[in-house]
Amino acid sequence: MQINQNRYQIQGVDVLAMAEEFGLPLYVYDADKIIEKIGTLQAAFQGVTLKIKYAAKALTNVSILKLMRSRGIDIEVVSVNEIRMALLAGFDSGQIMYTPSGVSFAEIQEALALGVRLNVDSLPLLEFMGQTYGSRKPVGIRINPHIAEGGNIKIQTGHADSKFGISMEQRSEIRAIVERYSIPVVGLHIHTGSDFKNADAFLKGADVLFELASDYPDLEFLDFGSGFKVAYREGDHSTDVVELGRKVTTAFRNFCRNYGREIELCFEPGKFLVSESGVLLVNVNVVKQNPNRTFVGVDSGLNHLIRPMMYDAYHEIVNVSNPAGEKQTYSVVGYICETDTLGWDRSLNEVRPGDVLALKNAGAYGFSMSSNYNSRVRPAEVLVYEGKPYLIRRRETFEDLVRNQIEVDFEEEISIKK
Structure with a gap:
């Protein structure tokens, strides 16, 4: 991911344009x-x-x-x-x-x-x-x-x-x-x-x-x-x-x-072949100021990128929406009902609700280790090849979550037994 005139790009394709086209959160890979x-x-x-x-x-x-x-x-x-x-x-x-x-x-x-x-x-x-x-x-x-x-x-x-x-x-x-x-x-x-x-x-x-x-x-x-x-x-x-x-x-x-x-x-x-190719783009839901720490809550978490919590892995985080903003210290956290900190005490350009953050080096063991924990859907994937972004996996939907479930009507079963 390169900076060009304060815009973050992959092969000349603006990552914010991809976020707009394909939605967030989003995995993007650089061929x-x-x-x-x-x-x-x-x-x-x-x-x-x-x-x-x-x-x-x-x-x-x-x-x-x-x-x-x-x-x-x-x-x-x-x-x-x-x-x-x-x-x-x-x-x-x-x-x-x-x-x-x-x-x-x-x-x-x-x-x-x-x-x-x-x-x-x-x-x-x-x-x-x-x-x-x-x-x-x-x-x-x-x-x-x-x-x-x-x-x-x-x-x-x-x-x-x-x-x-x-x-x-x-x-x-x-x-x-x-x-x-x-x-x-x-x-x-x-x-x-x-x-x-x-x-x-x-x-x-x-x-x-x-x-x-x-x-x-x-x-x-x-x-x-x-x-x-x-x-x-x-x-x-x-x-x-x-x-x-x-x-x-x-x-x-x-x-x-x-x-x-x-x-x-x-x-x-x-990892050597694909890690550096990938970024996970996420949306900022809330900036939450506590007495001791300022949290940035995003629309992703360990369900999409488990490496920080499983391996204490470090992923660089950048604010692609406000690259010229004044640097401040934040802890970036997910929306999962577990501790799912993606980055402690990071110096980021000022973060505002609605900003897009990019987690780098997310090409390896990111999507492949993702889950539907908390009944959250998994993100779409995009591959940028020869300067053009290609959707290579659609975003999951609620229908995907329940597709293989078999519903049993227990009230009907109870009434039959009576």
């Missing part, structure tokens, strides 16, 4: 920013066979998935319905990597029937694959590398107490099951969490995979997940992707030489 991030990753990993798989859970709108596919990006999914979304967006089944966690074996079979590739997350699932499919279904294996790195503990997934992956200490058990059923292992996978600041965490994970790779002579890929940190505020640290590319590429090329042939190096970025 140019997504394309830029794809290019940054591709440029950072030269000299290896790189495969980027977009982590769909970050933002699963079909139009976003189509944009990824148009740029040569594969996709990583975690549920059978994400598989269906990817197929709807035009991905071939061979482009879809399915990495479930603790799902039913029935879902596994449903997913495999759709032709996708599977990363196995547990020894019981590996045993099931052997008993059910023998040597007919190639798999990747997700390893827990016992690495505790990254940001908030809720998004650390590679430490020893995490539910994700098969512990690196169970190496012999993995091999025993694989050999018992002649399961083709074509890949090894790790994802240690999110918000890594430098390449060291990836290199630690790489060492684990490089060591385990000697057990499997027919590997086609090593997948390092993602977790690249993006900057949420001015001066915030972000992952140095150039440094990461240089160090990981060197280590991976050395591995391939020792392994005897070249295989794919895979990453699964979600």
